[in-house]
Amino acid sequence: MTTLRPILSALRRHKIAALLIVLEIALAFAIVSNALYIVVGRLQRIDLPSGIDEPGLVLLQLATAGAGRGTVASAQADLAALRAIPGVESATAINSLPLSHSQWGLIYALHPMRTFSGGVQAPVYFGGPDLLKTLGVRMLQGMSFPPSAYRDLTPQNAFKIFVAARQALITQAYAKRLWPHANAVGKIMYMGETPVQVIGVVSNIIKPYISANAHDPGNYYAVFSPFRAAPDLNAWYALRCRPAVCPRVLKAAAGKLQAMHPTETLNAQESFMHMRQRYFRNDRAMAWLLAGTVLALLAVTAVGIVGLASFWVQQRTRQIGVRRALGARRVDILRYFQTENFLLATAGIALGCAAAIGINVWLMAHYAVPRLPILYLPIGAVALWTLGQFAVLGPALRAARVPPTVAMRAA
């Protein structure tokens, strides 16, 4: 049986070495728990559902230059041509796309307001009658816009008309934010002092920009307005097709647009999956970087533990032999070193908890990192305890193999 008092007594006699390893474990704990939280957060962001039917969506954006080009009328002609491509199930223009980094946003409130403080910001999507179908967004309540409701948005009238829409569809998340306990359909919300009636609620669709917190419901706030979009407002063309034929459709669509607009260029031609991958490229890189840092830090900590434990085993070879001569079994020696390591790790973890919270407070203040959930502290503790036990196992097994005859050797 291993009792703590002799181990603590021995550690008190080797304060500096014990303190160094405790500090190393504390530092590793503090950084690992925060880094782990950030990595998990990034991975959760990467895995966030977009709310649209991703595999069958391809996108093109035409760069327009010069007055009278890329108008709504021209866009309608383009869309008619694109719909004629074999494999295209539906097509629409759209002012901005989820995860595209570019958004049109407005602030809506439950009461008329002269300033924009107190409302809830949401991106506004618009494009035409085929928008929902092409994206794969479902109507949940109410109804969609009647065909007669759609108006053309041009660079000349955009500001005036955009803010004057009287009807809107909103996402389920936005409806729940504005009317947590009531059906949103038929309710009035205000853009400034302009009343806007909610005529329907649609399934959630992710914003063009999402927050650092993957669990933020605001990532799914969105409003749909009854406008037709065109390339002169940097609109995209979105085509729905069967995933298997999408690459061919994209190529054909690009060729057709180039043929129809020989003097203009395509800004983008890609699948939505590709756009999504591009959006989360930094998150993925950050996750790898931090995961690598965590692994390196854990490896350094493990090396430190192995080094100190090996040194102590070597230094205590004679006393291990004496303990064996006095009746300690091999497992008693093994347990001694494992218990010693557990005590050092526990001290390090206790100190590391305070440091982890301190680092998190600093990250919250400087990098908009959310508060570290308390769950990460026990997770980090288990990781460090496990690491310590594995790291000390080699030296401890070497110690357990010290024969009792060592006690008989001349000092």
Next chain:
Amino acid sequence: MLDMRNVSKIYRTTTVETHALRDFSLDVREGEFVAVTGPSGSGKTTFLTIAGLLEELTHGEYVLDGVDVHGLDDNQRSRLRNEKIGFIFQAFNLIPDLNVLDNVEVPLHYRRGIGAAERRRRATQALERVGLSARVRHYPAELSGGQQQRVAIARALAGSPRLLLADEPTGNLDTAMARGVMDLIEELHREGATVVMVTHDPDLAARAERNVHIVDGMASGIIEEPSMRPAVRAQGEGAFRIPGAED
């Protein structure tokens, strides 16, 4: 108590075979004080490591307090060593990181069924027995050689062993300290402890009840010292015990 018959110990390497003990036989009765003597390299220490269950014998039989040790695994040997044998080493072998009291408690940590309070009680009594109860908080480095050996003796006594094995117990002490330690060992013997002491010093050996001389790994002769025998018999048979200890 200690019955060895035709014990041999052979150390083998790939090229060399060393016979450290050859057909060695010894029977130590309960309550005896036996000195094992011999020149350097004669096999004294090998005898002690086998008697103390620190090593396995190669051939022969060894029965310790009624237990045939042949075939015992490492755990069983450790347990038997812990329960039956108290070691007194030439180099004291105290653990420098532990204070006197903790040092004396060390073998009791490996004994089943002894709680912290009982450990403390036994260790305290053993230290009282060797006259060091005022030094319990001292560390080994703060004690003289003689005091350190007394702590080692207290450690050997704390577990109430059936047999005390002493390896040159005064080898690292000056004359005055050596005399004090030998007086203590003799006193323990008079109280009934079975003592086997390995020494190359004829003066120390003369204080034992019986001498066994080893040469080239073999017992060359057994010399009886009658003057000690009445004292042993007067005490009756039985090992040293800490009062109140039940094993």
